[in-house]
């Protein structure tokens with residue numbers, strides 16, 4: 001947990017607080033600042049429900065906040081539209097500092113959901129009336145939680161399992177986000193931080209590091225979708241398929257120097273931790 005002082009009553013809104021990323025960011029902020037959990041479906045006392053597709057609830061969620069951390073729903077068909085709506089509401093509410101959860105390599109025309117994040121970054125750069133920071137995480141190691149936590153000894157991957165990835169620990173990403181939010185706009189306005197893990201490893205190496213006999217099996221993307229992506233819309237499936245194709249050819253590596261600087265320590269080596 002990161003502990004820094006923030007001005008009194010200066011709330012921090014975490015948009016997407018109930019999701020995988022949002023929960024980690026809320027947890028990293030801990031009690032270091034008053035945090036508003038901004039969610040889609042309120043489940044816990046104090047949750048503030050918003051609908052990013054209509055803007056409902058955004059004014060109430062953001063008014064009185066010093067900073068807001070925006071995490072878009074995964075693979076949404078119109079992330080730039082959601083982000084513009086949020087950004088307008090944040091400026092109207094007088095939010096000083098908007099921190100946008102982007103992705104490493106946002107400008108990648110072969111991956112439409114990355115390109116949508118590039119568009120959001122552009123909208124933020126040129127928006128008057130707010131100071132901003134962008135975080136660009138690489139792929140989280142936790143995407144393979146079932147295998148890493150020992151709940152499964154089978155991993156089906158729809159791309160080359162020897163392709164290199166700078167898998168990053170989600171807790172490190174969240175700690176970096178907390179640092180940026182708690183330091184504030186004076187320290188981080190105009191900065192874009194790429195957040196990769198400390199080494200490039202393949203999915204196979206990640207599985208081997210568990211020390212268990214994990215079967216890593218390549219399956220066609222269509223077969224993977226049938227088994228693991230049934231709940232996804234056709235648009236989300238298409239975005240995911242483009243990502244798998246890209247991963248197959250290029251992997252996904254990113255630098256870790258910004259993450260080390262924000263954490264003031266070496267980023268977690270997921271492979272070393274597993275070993």
Ligand SMILES: NC(=O)c1ccc[n+]([C@@H]2O[C@H](COP(=O)([O-])OP(=O)(O)OC[C@H]3O[C@@H](n4cnc5c(N)ncnc54)[C@H](OP(=O)(O)O)[C@@H]3O)[C@@H](O)[C@H]2O)c1
Nearest residue numbers: 018019020021039040041051052053072073074137139140
């Ligand atoms: N996974 C990775 O390796 C990785 C790496 C870099 C960047 N990212 C990015 O991180 C972001 C979050 O990913 P995640 O896996 O943490 O997502 P997630 O667990 O699916 O969480 C997204 C949250 O969005 C909320 N939501 C959905 N529709 C909404 C709406 N209309 N209005 C308001 N909120 C809505 C949901 O809230 P409720 O639960 O309340 O319904 C959900 O909790 C994505 O944009 C992804 O591209 C992921």
